[in-house]
Amino acid sequence: MAHVELNELVKNFNDVTAVDGISLDIPDESFTVLVGPSGCGKTTTLRLVAGLERASDGEIRIGDEVVNDRRAYERDIAMVFQNYALYPHKTVRGNMRFGLEQHDTPEDVITERVSEAAKLLQIEELLDRKPSELSGGQQQRVALGRAIVRDPAVFLMDEPLSNLDAKLRVQMRAELNKLHEELSTTTVYVTHDQVEAMTLADQIAVMDGGEIQQVGEPTHVYTNPRNMFVAGFLGSPSMNFIEGTLNTSSSGKFELDLGGETHDVPDEFAADLEDYVGERVVLGIRPENIALNQDGVPANVHPATVDVVEPQGEKTVLEVTLGTGQSVKAAVAPDSAVEMGDSVNLRFDRDSLQYFDPQTGASLTYDSKPEQKAIV
Structure with a gap:
């Protein structure tokens, strides 16, 4: 060896x-x-x-x-x-x-x-x-x-x-x-x-x-x-990237203007993003971290229209268009009763959000997550 x-x-x-x-x-x-x-x-x-x-x-x-x-x-x-x-x-x-x-x-x-x-x-x-x-x-x-x-x-x-x-x-x-x-x-x-x-x-x-x-x-x-x-590169379907402008709300919270609707930035990312107020920021969310909002929780819920339904056995992949006109994919439960043309509300899992610099592609929130090495 x-x-x-x-x-x-x-x-x-x-x-x-x-x-x-x-x-x-x-x-x-x-x-x-x-x-x-x-x-x-x-x-x-x-x-x-x-x-x-x-x-x-x-x-x-x-x-x-x-x-x-x-x-x-x-x-x-x-x-x-x-x-x-x-x-x-x-x-x-x-x-x-x-x-x-x-x-x-x-x-x-x-x-x-x-x-x-x-x-x-x-x-x-x-x-x-x-x-x-x-x-x-x-x-x-x-x-x-x-x-x-x-x-x-x-x-x-x-x-x-x-x-x-x-x-x-x-x-x-x-x-x-x-x-x-x-x-x-x-x-x-x-x-x-x-x-x-x-x-x-x-x-x-x-x-x-x-x-x-x-x-x-x-x-x-x-x-x-x-x-x-x-x-x-990692993930199938791959991560969704949604670009918007980072602003401060009237209550002092950070929010991402996606062009017609708003994404509320969780407080734990505020320190990482404070230098980007007024700048363009990319929100990243994996399809498996997007759910159909069925419990009425209002935070980070986005209305969308279903364009494509792809049953894949263990999951169903939806290709949808947000109210902003941007297209994303969501991997939902295989028994979800969704058809092409349906209007749905999507909830983004706040614990799985990523934020990136659109110019360099670098993660803006990576430094708070320590690197791991191989365990053999």
């Missing part, structure tokens, strides 16, 4: 900066997920750690050693690729043995490790088959087995579940969780799928534009985003 540390890591491809000075601490035995949209630099970062790309600047540490100048096979890592990269002419056993054979591992050790990994992954009956005879899920297990037999200090996984169907992805996520619990090997996992990130990770690093936007325990990052990019 090993602690991994990236310090001011940079990767340039001619005039393009793919990784722009990122620093990240990956604790020993943790499961750290790099998540972000296509082109954000997450796979390039993984390839830098693996030694498949050479850093333009910065430092990569695995354990106590700087490995920038070490080749991939010298870094004590094992990588699982998106396309599995199995040798089609070799059997499952041959694929799993290959890396050990290249390192002149004794035959008895090879046999023992292959047997143990096959048992762990429940692929013992597949050892004499070729990859073409396996399903996608079975091929994925073989790729994992080939990594496990190496007994590396660090596992690197590049979107290993993206080629599987939805049901199998859910199953393999559960198996990866069990595998990590049993092996406790430091793992760095790349995905664009936020559900994978939230369910697998001890800590996530949200990336955009070659930079890390926020690092922390998944639930903390979800509920306390540092900026509008993180807030909008």
Whole structure:
């Protein structure tokens, strides 16, 4: 097992900066997920750690050693690729043995490790088959087995579940969780799928534009985003953003003029927003924190018209237009009797409100919520 540390890591491809000075601490035995949209630099970062790309600047540490100048096979890592990269002419056993054979591992050790990994992954009956005879899920297990037999200090996984169907992805996520619990090997996992990130990770690093936007325990990052990019990227449907002007009411309370109606700002945010009186501010609220107002509570209730109703089994997603003309989404109970064209009143959960600077995208209320690190 090993602690991994990236310090001011940079990767340039001619005039393009793919990784722009990122620093990240990956604790020993943790499961750290790099998540972000296509082109954000997450796979390039993984390839830098693996030694498949050479850093333009910065430092990569695995354990106590700087490995920038070490080749991939010298870094004590094992990588699982998106396309599995199995040798089609070799059997499952041959694929799993290959890396050990290249390192002149004794035959008895090879046999023992292959047997143990096959048992762990429940692929013992597949050892004499070729990859073409396996399903996608079975091929994925073989790729994992080939990594496990190496007994590396660090596992690197590049979107290993993206080629599987939805049901199998859910199953393999559960198996990866069990595998990590049993092996406790430091793992760095790349995905664009936020559900994978939230369910697998001890800590996530949200990336955009070659930079890390926020690092922390998944639930903390979800509920306390540092900026509008993180807030909008995590969550499905994504967070609603409603822009307005911050004013002071006749009673001295802060309120947000949304253009035709008013949002009352809870008192606990007053100190964070006092410098923005008279300025534009973005209110953020997640769809699951918007409810149909059925109990008559007046605070932060907004009239709206239902444009779209999307039943999704465990919830119903409403796309509505507020009286201000702004469109938002609300995730309500599946048995809610709402139809297109209905007039409804929406209540925003005051404990889940976020406020952002529309120019920089930075959260105006984040500093009052302490950052959390991975617990492993």
